[in-house]
Amino acid sequence: xxxxxxxxxxxxxxxxxxxxxxxxxxxxxxxxxxxxxxxxxxxxxxxxxxxxxxxxxxxxxxxxxxxxxxxxxxxxxxxxxxxxxxxxxxxxxxxxxxxxxxxxxxxxxxxxxxxxxxxxxxxxxxxxxxxxxxxxxxxxxxxxxxxxxxxxxxxxxxxxxxxxxxxxxxxxxxxxxxxxxxxxxxxxxxxxxxxxxxxxxxxxxxxxxxxxxxxxxxxxxxxxxxxxxxxxxxxxxxxxxxxxxxxxxxxxxxxxxxxxxxxxxxxxxxxxxxxxxxxxxxxxxxxxxxxxxxxxxxxxxxxxxxxxxxxxxxxxxxxxxxxxxxxxxxxxxxxxxxxxxxxxxxxxxxxxxxxxxxxxxxxxxxxxxx
Numbered sequence: 494x495x496x497x498x499x500x501x502x503x504x505x506x507x508x509x510x511x512x513x514x515x516x517x518x519x520x521x522x523x524x525x526x527x528x529x530x531x532x533x534x535x536x537x538x539x540x541x542x543x544x545x546x547x548x549x550x551x552x553x554x555x556x557x558x559x560x561x562x563x564x565x566x567x568x569x570x571x572x573x574x575x576x577x578x579x580x581x582x583x584x585x586x587x588x589x590x591x592x593x594x595x596x597x598x599x600x601x602x603x604x605x606x607x608x609x610x611x612x613x614x615x616x617x618x619x620x621x622x623x624x625x626x627x628x629x630x631x632x633x634x635x636x637x638x639x640x641x642x643x644x645x646x647x648x649x650x651x652x653x654x655x656x657x658x659x660x661x662x663x664x665x666x667x668x669x670x671x672x673x674x675x676x677x678x679x680x681x682x683x684x685x686x687x688x689x690x691x692x693x694x695x696x697x698x699x700x701x702x703x704x705x706x707x708x709x710x711x712x713x714x715x716x717x718x719x720x721x722x723x724x725x726x727x728x729x730x731x732x733x734x735x736x737x738x739x740x741x742x743x744x745x746x747x748x749x750x751x752x753x754x755x756x757x758x759x760x761x762x763x764x765x766x767x768x769x770x771x772x773x774x775x776x777x778x779x780x781x782x783x784x785x786x787x788x789x790x791x792x793x794x795x796x797x798x799x800x801x802x803x804x805x806x807x808x809x810x811x812x813x814x815x816x817x818x819x820x821x822x823x824x825x826x827x828x829x830x831x832x833x834x835x836x837x838x839x840x841x842x843x844x845x846x847x848x849x850x851x852x853x854x855x856x857x858x859x860x861x862x863x
Contacts, residue, residue, distance in 0.1 A: 529625070530616065536628030537661070540597075544588035544664045556670075563670040563677060564589070570678045571685070573714045578706065579830035580685040584662035596651035597666045598626050599633035603645040604802035607763040608754045609747070611806055612645060619658070620694025623810070626652060646801035654680055656687035663688075675729045678714050683707030689833060692840040697810045702836055704811050705818040708733060710829065731787035739792055740812045742782055746774045747805050771800060817849055824857045 547568065551561060567586055574580040590597075602624035603612040611623035627633040633649055640647045653672070657663055663684060669677060686703040712733075715726055753770050754763055783789050818836070825831040835852055842848035 532632065533626065533628070536598075537657070540590050540628075540664060541661060544590045544662075547587055547589050547665065550589045560667075560670040563672070563674075564665065566674060566677060567665055567669065567681055570681045570711075570714055573717065574682050574685045574710065577713065577717070577829060578682065578685075578710050579689075579833045580682065580706075581659055581689040582685055583659050583688065585656075585659070585685065585688060586663065586665050586681060588662055588664040589667070590664040591667045594668075596653070596668060598628050598652040598655060599630055599649060600624050600626050600652050601633050601636050601640070601647065601649050602803050602807050603640040603647045604806050606644065606646050606767075606802060607760040609751055609802055609806055611803075612640065619691075622694075623696055623806070626655065646803040648801070648803040648807055650807075654684050656684045658691055659688040674725075675711055675715065675732065678711035679707040681707075682710040682714075690836045690840050692845055695840075695845065697813050698840070698845050700811045701813045701815060702818055705815050705822075706829075706833075709819075709822065713829070735786045735788055735792065738782065738786055740808065742774075742778050743800075743805060743808050744812075746771070746800070747809055749774060750802075750805070814846060817846065817853075820853050820857070821849055824853055 547564065550556065551564060556564065571582055571586045575582050604610060605612075613621045613623050614625060615621045625636060627636070637647050637649050654663070654666060654669065669680065672680065683703040683706065686706040687699060690699075690702060692698045712726075712729065715721060715729060749770050750767060753767060756763070758766065783792065786792055818832075821835050822829075822832045825835070835849070839845040839848040839852070
C-alpha cells in the first residue's frame with residue numbers, strides 16, 4: 494500500500510479556490526466568456542467543496558470490494574507517476590467525488606463542414622481551445638443545438654476526467670471506478686501529464702503528448718506489478734495495437750477528406766460529396782482492415798456513429814505525431830523523467846514539434862559519432 498501525501502486543510506482549499514474565482518472573473522471580463530466561466534467555476538466549486546479525502550472514503554466501507562480495489566489502484570498509479578515518470582500531482586487524486594452515476598462533465602466541439610477548421614474559444618490561462626466543457630448536460634445540449642443550427646459539424650462526448658493544470662487538486666470521480674485497470678492507469682497518467690507539461694493554445698500538442706505518456710506509462714506501471722496475471726499484459730498490448738490500427742484508419746480517412754476539401758468544388762458540393770469519401774473508406778476498412786484486429790467486434794460498433802469533421806478532428810488532436818514523442822522517449826533510453834524534461838522544454842519553444850525534431854537529430858543514438 495502506498496502512503497498518500499498530506500492534503501490541504503479545508504480553509505486553505507477554500508482560500509485557494511476563492512483566489513482562483515476572483516482572478517478568473519477579472520480576466521474573463523472583456524473576453525466575452527464571463528457568463529460561461531462563471532458557470533464553470535460554480536460547478537468546479539461544488540465539486541471542490543463536496544470532495545472527500547480518499548482515506549475517509551476507504552474507511553467508510555461504502556464502496557464495494559471492486560470499487561475499493563480500483564480506488565487503491567488509482568493511488569498506486571498516482572505514486573508511480575510521481576516516482577517513476579516525474580509527473581506533478583500536487584494534491585490531485587487524493588480526494589474523491591461521487592458523481593451519483595452521472596458523467597463528471599460534457600465536452601462539445603465543432604468544425605466547419607466543408608473543411609477541417611475547428612470552432613475555437615479563447616480563455617485566460619489556457620489560450621485558444623477547440624472545445625467547451627460543461628457540468629450541466631442541458632447547457633451542453635443547448636450549445637450543440639446552436640452550433641448545429643449555425644451549420645457546423647458537432648461532437649458531444651461524456652468526459653471521464655479533466656485536469657485543472659495543477660491549479661486545483663483534481664478529484665477521483667466515482668465513475669472512474671467502473672474502468673478497466675489498463676484504461677484507469679492510462680487515464681490518471683494522461684491527466685497528470687497535463688499538470689506537468691502544458692503549452693498555451695496548443696491543444697494538439699497537449700492532448701497527443703498526454704496520450705503518449707498515458708499509454709506508455711500505463712504499460713510500464715503494469716509491468717512493474719509483481720502480482721499481475723500473466724495474461725494481462727498481452728491483452729493490454731493487443732488492445733493498444735488495435736487502437737493504433739483504428740487510429741491509422743481514421744488518419745487515412747482524414748487525409749482523404751482533406752484532399753477532397755482542397756478541390757475547386759463549391760462549399761455546397763464538398764458537403765454533399767464528402768459522404769461518398771466516407772463510405773468508400775468504410776468499405777475498405779470492413780473488407781481489408783477489420784480482420785487484422787485482435788478484437789474486431791469492438792471496432793465493428795465503432796463504425797456505427799456518424800463520423801463528421803468534428804469527430805475526426807477530436808480524434809486527431811489526441812493521436813497526432815505519437816511516433817515523434819516515442820522517438821524522444823527512445824533517445825533518452827526510455828527514461829520517463831528525462832523525456833518529460835525534453836517535453837517541457839518543447840512546450841516553451843516557439844515551435845514545439847520543430848524543437849523535438851531538432852532534439853532528436855542531436856541526441857538520437859545513431860546521430861552520435863562512435
